[in-house]
Structures are given as structure tokens and as C-alpha cells.
Amino acid sequence: MSDVVINHATVRERADMLAFLDLCAQRGLTEVSIWGNEIDRVGEEAALAALARHDMRVAGYNRIGPFTADGLSRAEAELARAARFGADHVFVFTGGLARRGETLAEARDRAEAVIADLLDMARAAGVTLALEPLHPMLMGDRTMIASLTHANDLCDRLGAGIGVVIDVHHLWWDDRLPAEIARAGRAGRILGFHVNDWLVPTRHLLTDRGMMGDGVIDLPGIAAMMRAAGYNGPVEVEIFSADWWARDPGEVMDTALARCARIFGAGRGA
Amino acid sequence: MSDVVINHATVRERADMLAFLDLCAQRGLTEVSIWGNEIDRVGEEAALAALARHDMRVAGYNRIGPFTADGLSRAEAELARAARFGADHVFVFTGGLARRGETLAEARDRAEAVIADLLDMARAAGVTLALEPLHPMLMGDRTMIASLTHANDLCDRLGAGIGVVIDVHHLWWDDRLPAEIARAGRAGRILGFHVNDWLVPTRHLLTDRGMMGDGVIDLPGIAAMMRAAGYNGPVEVEIFSADWWARDPGEVMDTALARCARIFGAGRGA
Numbered sequence: 001m002s003d004v005v006i007n008h009a010t011v012r013e014r015a016d017m018l019a020f021l022d023l024c025a026q027r028g029l030t031e032v033s034i035w036g037n038e039i040d041r042v043g044e045e046a047a048l049a050a051l052a053r054h055d056m057r058v059a060g061y062n063r064i065g066p067f068t069a070d071g072l073s074r075a076e077a078e079l080a081r082a083a084r085f086g087a088d089h090v091f092v093f094t095g096g097l098a099r100r101g102e103t104l105a106e107a108r109d110r111a112e113a114v115i116a117d118l119l120d121m122a123r124a125a126g127v128t129l130a131l132e133p134l135h136p137m138l139m140g141d142r143t144m145i146a147s148l149t150h151a152n153d154l155c156d157r158l159g160a161g162i163g164v165v166i167d168v169h170h171l172w173w174d175d176r177l178p179a180e181i182a183r184a185g186r187a188g189r190i191l192g193f194h195v196n197d198w199l200v201p202t203r204h205l206l207t208d209r210g211m212m213g214d215g216v217i218d219l220p221g222i223a224a225m226m227r228a229a230g231y232n233g234p235v236e237v238e239i240f241s242a243d244w245w246a247r248d249p250g251e252v253m254d255t256a257l258a259r260c261a262r263i264f265g266a267g268r269g270a
Numbered sequence: 271m272s273d274v275v276i277n278h279a280t281v282r283e284r285a286d287m288l289a290f291l292d293l294c295a296q297r298g299l300t301e302v303s304i305w306g307n308e309i310d311r312v313g314e315e316a317a318l319a320a321l322a323r324h325d326m327r328v329a330g331y332n333r334i335g336p337f338t339a340d341g342l343s344r345a346e347a348e349l350a351r352a353a354r355f356g357a358d359h360v361f362v363f364t365g366g367l368a369r370r371g372e373t374l375a376e377a378r379d380r381a382e383a384v385i386a387d388l389l390d391m392a393r394a395a396g397v398t399l400a401l402e403p404l405h406p407m408l409m410g411d412r413t414m415i416a417s418l419t420h421a422n423d424l425c426d427r428l429g430a431g432i433g434v435v436i437d438v439h440h441l442w443w444d445d446r447l448p449a450e451i452a453r454a455g456r457a458g459r460i461l462g463f464h465v466n467d468w469l470v471p472t473r474h475l476l477t478d479r480g481m482m483g484d485g486v487i488d489l490p491g492i493a494a495m496m497r498a499a500g501y502n503g504p505v506e507v508e509i510f511s512a513d514w515w516a517r518d519p520g521e522v523m524d525t526a527l528a529r530c531a532r533i534f535g536a537g538r539g540a
Binding site: 096097100103104105108135136137139140141146147149150172173174175198200201202203205216217218221 | 366367370373374375378405406407409410411416417419420442443444445468470471472473474475485486487488491
């Protein structure tokens with residue numbers, strides 16, 4: 001893996017999408033991951049124009065979901081927009097339990113049925129879906145898919161047009177990780193590799209992710225698993241952190257790029 | 271399952287061990303789970319005398335650990351004390367990574383080696399060890415065992431004298447749970463069933479557990495898995511919660527008992 005992608009979420013609090021793209025371009029980056037709600041803030045036309053001006057590709061488009069008790073609203077519109085932005089993959093965000101009293105087993109079944117429907121729509125739109133298993137601490141609240149095993153199982157059942165993104169924050173703890181990364185690699189379904197770190201202590205379930213190297217995740221070890229699985233795409237920096245959000249976005253990006261170079265041997269725009 | 275056990279941790283902030291035992295006895299409870307550091311606070315002699323006076327048994331003794339880079343200190347003394355208190359089982363608390371730079375794989379190997387040594391000591395002391403897999407969000411910081419699969423695997427390798435305690439807060443999210451509870455049941459190694467709930471949102475990784483019925487865990491569903499696995503021991507209430515710690519200990523216990531009766535059909539002292 002040679003490239004670095006920055007996910008806009010990493011600096012979203014102090015840089016809107018246009019400022020974010022400028023910062024990426026100044027650092028020689030050629031690919032970014034973006035968010036639909038951030039496009040809304042600056043306007044789709046301005047966002048597309050900025051991407052074209054910087055000759056910048058879109059890796060991940062966030063996101064379709066959360067699912068509601070009735071299924072999905074806005075899915076087709078979001079898929080069409082992701083296609084207009086030329087996104088490599090579109091994240092599926094199941095959300096949590098739909099209502100008080102829904103059991104986990106019921107919610108899982110519901111989420112899997114919605115994903116199957118969504119995949120039909122995505123194939124029609126020419127867009128690839130990405131399942132990103134989230135940390136088990138987000139089960140119930142934000143996801144129904146909390147292991148790479150589950151994501152791989154789902155992809156096996158669903159067939160072409162859907163793959164997985166591996167985020168170290170969500171998956172580093174799982175002793176099945178080496179086997180499941182290898183399995184995803186054999187199936188040719190690894191769409192992305194999100195990096196950050198797990199801080200000890202972690203003070204908040206959503207907004208206390210660490211910068212690569214500041215936590216306890218064996219990042220070189222997981223990167224080696226990814227390479228062994230045949231993944232040679234970029235490392236994508238995605239850090240949800242109240243601490244990093246408070247800092248200057250350019251400094252955050254410079255720190256992230258330096259860490260990626262040191263830990264992953266990954267440089268800007270290959 | 272017919273009995274309820276209260277774990278002292280549930281009310282520890284406003285009731286020392288002697289007050290806790292009084293409150294349990296007033297409510298007709300005949301079994302408790304206790305902590306070594308709380309025994310230290312009131313004195314071992316007073317603690318043993320209170321248990322004898324109330325004719326109360328000890329279910330779980332907390333705990334041996336955390337392990338250090340050098341292994342374990344005080345293990346033999348703790349095991350001997352657990353034996354003096356007649357504990358049904360003694361919790362193994364591995365703790366997290368021993369030092370900066372230790373990888374998860376290294377720490378797991380280290381923890382497993384210490385547990386094997388500890389089991390030899392426990393057998394000599396006539397004490398049963400309990401592995402309680404903790405939530406993956408506590409990996410790195412407080413545990414090296416974050417799935418029932420891992421705990422079952424370890425027990426399979428280690429043989430007699432060690433079993434598992436199933437805590438819903440730590441394990442509810444795992445789609446392997448039904449199969450792994452059944453596996454633990456077949457092996458005759460289920461030592462306890464800890465109940466509480468998962469709140470949405472959960473605001474803190476350690477001190478925001480819910481009272482049974484206030485969260486999203488399918489408690490009747492997991493209780494049915496436990497019964498199907500042949501478990502007919504007590505339900506043990508263990509709630510680490512800044513909110514519940516701030517309330518009157520007797521009220522907390524009354525609430526817990528009422529919820530156990532409603533959700534599990536479990537009553538006080540069989």
C-alpha cells in the first residue's frame with residue numbers, strides 16, 4: 001500500500017468540504033473520502049467542481065442509512081449521488097435497534113433484509129457497497145454488524161457488488177481478525193483499510209479515537225495481514241476525536257501523514 | 271434458576287461489606303459475591319463473622335489479578351483467602367497490556383501462560399477459577415479475554431478446575447453467544463450468570479451499566495439459552511454504574527430483586 005486517503009470526518013469540525021479538499025490538494029493527496037451531509041453544507045455543484053479542479057478521486061462515500069423500522073429512505077438518491085461523485089464504494093450504515101423491545105436477533109434479520117434490497121439498487125446504480133463492521137460497543141445503538149466474520153458471511157450470501165472495509169479501531173481486539181482478513185482477501189472483497197488507534201483509557205465510545213501510534217493497536221501487524229491478503233490499496237485515516245477536531249486541520253493532516261509514513265511506509269499520492 | 275445473588279460492586283460506593291451483608295440478609299438472600307479489597311476495608315475477621323452470623327454463602331470471589339509483566343503477585347494469598355471464605359469460584363482478572371509496545375498477540379500468550387500456572391495453584395488450594403470474558407471495549411486496558419469463544423477454548427486446553435461466568439453486558443452483542451453458551455453447558459463449566467443491561471447510549475466504558483430492563487439486551491432470550499445449556503444456578507446482579515452507586519443501596523437492591531422476579535422469575539433465597 002502506497003497511498004494515503006484522509007477521511008473528511010477526521011477534520012470535519014474545523015474544515016468544511018471545500019477547505020478540506022484544498023488542504024488535501026496542498027499536501028499532494030489525490031484521493032479522499034467524503035460525507036453526504038458535508039456535501040449538503042457546501043452544495044453539490046461546488047463540491048463536484050472542487051474535486052474536478054483538484055483532479056481528486058473519491059474513495060469512500062458516507063453513507064446510506066441508518067435503516068429505520070420501515071426500511072430505508074433516500075437510498076436511491078444517495079446511491080445516485082455517490083455515482084455522480086464517482087465513489088469507489090458507498091458505506092452501509094445499518095443503525096441500531098429500530099424500537100424499544102426489538103431484540104438483537106430481530107434487528108439483525110431486519111438489517112440483513114434491507115442490505116439485500118439495497119444491493120439490488122446499488123447494482124442498478126453501478127455502485128459498490130461497503131460493509132464496515134463497527135466495534136461491539138456500538139451494537140444496538142449504531143450497528144448490527146460488529147465483526148468481520150458477520151460481514152464476510154453476509155457478503156458470501158449476497159454475491160457480487162458488496163465488500164468490506166476494515167477499520168482497526170473496530171476490529172483490532174478480535175482474535176478472528178487474521179483469519180477473517182485472509183478470507184476477505186481470498187474473496188477479493190477488501191475495499192478499504194481505515195487506520196487510527198485505540199487509546200487506553202478510551203474516554204468516550206464515539207469521539208475518543210487515537211492518532212496512529214498513540215494507542216495500543218498493533219498497526220504494523222494488521223498492515224502485514226492486509227498485505228498478505230493481497231490488499232494494495234490506500235490506508236485511509238479516519239479519526240473521530242474531540243481532541244483532534246479541536247486542533248488546526250492542516251496540522252492534524254500533517255501529523256497523520258507523518259505517522260502513516262512511519263508506520264505503514266505510506267506516502268502521499270502515488 | 272431460582273435464586274438471586276447480589277454482587278457487592280453493585281452498591282459498593284454507599285455500603286461497605288458489613289452493611290451490604292446486612293442489607294442482603296434483610297431481603298432474605300442467602301448468597302453473595304464479594305471483593306478482596308472490600309474485605310480489607312472491614313477486616314477479614316469481621317467479614318467472616320458477618321457471613322457466619324447471616325448463614326450466607328459466597329458465590330464469586332473477586333479477584334486474582336491484574337497480571338503484571340512479571341506474572342502474578344499475591345495469587346497464593348488471594349487463593350487461600352478465597353478458600354477461607356468458601357467461595358464457589360474465584361475470578362481471574364488478566365488486566366491489559368503490560369507495557370507500551372506489547373502487542374495484543376504477545377499479551378494474550380502471556381495471559382494464557384499465567385492462567386495455566388494459576389490453575390495449578392488453585393487446584394492445590396481447592397479453589398475453582400472463573401474466566402469472565404469482558405467486553406471487547408475493555409481489551410488492552412483490562413482484559414485479554416473478550417469472547418466466550420476464547421474462554422471456552424482456554425478451558426478446553428486447561429482441563430478441570432476452571433470454568434466460565436457469563437455476563438450479559440460483556441457478551442450480549444456476540445452472534446456466537448448461543449453456540450458458545452451451549453458449548454460451555456455441554457462441558458459442565460458454567461459457574462455463573464451475571465445480569466445487568468446495556469444502555470443506549472452508553473456514556474462510559476466502565477461505569478454506565480444499566481439495571482435489568484432499562485437497556486436493550488434480550489435478557490429473557492439469554493436466560494433461555496442458559497437454561498437450555500443446563501444452568502440452574504442463581505442470577506447474579508452486577509451493575510457498575512455511577513447513577514446507581516449514587517442511590518440508596520437498599521433501594522437499588524429492591525429494584526434489582528423486583529426486576530429479577532419480573533424478567534427471570536428469580537426469587538430471593540430458594
